[in-house]
Amino acid sequence: MLAKIKSDIPQEAFDWYDSYAHGGMDRRTFMKKLGTLVAVGYSMSVLTSALLPNYALAEQVSFNDVDIKATYETFDSPLGHGKGQGYLVTPTNVDVDLPVVLVVHENRGLNPYIKDVARRLAKAGYLAFAPDALYPLGGYPGNDDEGRAMQRSMDRNKIQQDFIAAAKFLKSHQRSNGKLGAVGFCFGGYIVNYLAAVESDLLSAGVPFYGTPAKAELRQNIQAALLIQLAALDERVNKSWSGYEADLKALGVPYKMHMYENAKHGFHNDSTGRYDKENAALAWQRTLSFFNDKLT
Structure with missing residues (x-):
């Protein structure tokens, strides 16, 4: 029997x-299910x-690009883990104050894909900062399985406080124009929704990619404009959308939701087979246009 090809992989595998x-199943169960295919x-x-991710595929902007400069910066997080660290990427060809964007990773730490997203933003003229939630444990370990286990072992409330501290660090950066945006993916999408809800004047604009909303009792604080990016085949996240949308409408929050047809959860991540090049490019163009409108 000829082996079936990647394009034929059924949705159930994804x-x-x-x-x-x-966290819905362990690796042994996951591999056993793949064995049935x-x-x-x-x-x-x-x-x-x-x-599974192949991060060699995810570099769209080289860290050697002459138009950007990347460094690691630490920040204080007194209500979180005490100290945090992130990947700061600055445009090198702009002298004026910059709009700033926080980039929030998935549930596995600051992997190469997220660092590249930060570089893409800097290449587009933004001061971008991508914190690593795993910094208190030594940082992203180099593989997603271990990173996922590390993040799962941490206090979620402290992680959230670390991202609040990172957002304030970036917003008050000496190169900041005072307008803070945030973009995040999966867990990071949740964090963007959370940052918009936890303090009403923290964000000017947020772009959550396939992220669940903050708790209902926090949503009354939302004032930031939101661009919500969802994947049509992502049943787990999408089931929370109707309630979230009802609250956003009731509160008069400026928002726009895009549902990407035939797209899977994680469709923007170009290091895995879930990547949807056409939808990812459209979602990213919309993200940059939104930030240009709200932050500059």
Whole structure:
């Protein structure tokens, strides 16, 4: 039997990965389920290459690009873990104060994909800062499985406080124009929603990619404009949208939601088989246009 190809992988395999990546099943169960597809003709190497990240694919802007400068910066987080650290990327060809954007990673730490997103923003003229929630444990360990386990072991409330501290650090940066945006993916999408809700004057604009909303009791604080990016095949996240939208409407929050047809959770992440090049490019163009409108 010829091994079936990557483009034929059924949606259920991506659903299993989503469940595994978010703590719904352990790795042993995930691999066992993939084994049922091997039994009907799929190659395990094809399956894992489609579902698991390959960060060599994710570099769109080199860290050596002459238009940007990247450094690691620490910040105080007295209500979180005491100290935090992140990846700061600055445009080198702009002398004026800059609009600033916080970039928030998924549930596995500051991996190469998220660092590249920060570089893409800097290349577009923003001062971008991508904190690493795993810094108190030594930082992103170099692989997502270990990073996911590390982040799961941490106090979620302290992580949230670290991101609040990072947002304030960036907003008050000497190069900041005082207008703070935030973009995040999955867990990071949740953090963007949380930052918009926890303090009404913290964000000017937020772009949560496939992230769940903050708790209902916090949403009354939201004043930031939101551009909400959702994937049509992402049932887990999308089931929270109707309630969130009702609250945003009731509160008069300026928002726009885009639902990307045939897109999977994680469709913007160009290091995995869930990547949807066309939808990712459209979502990113909309993100930059939104930030240009709200932050400059």
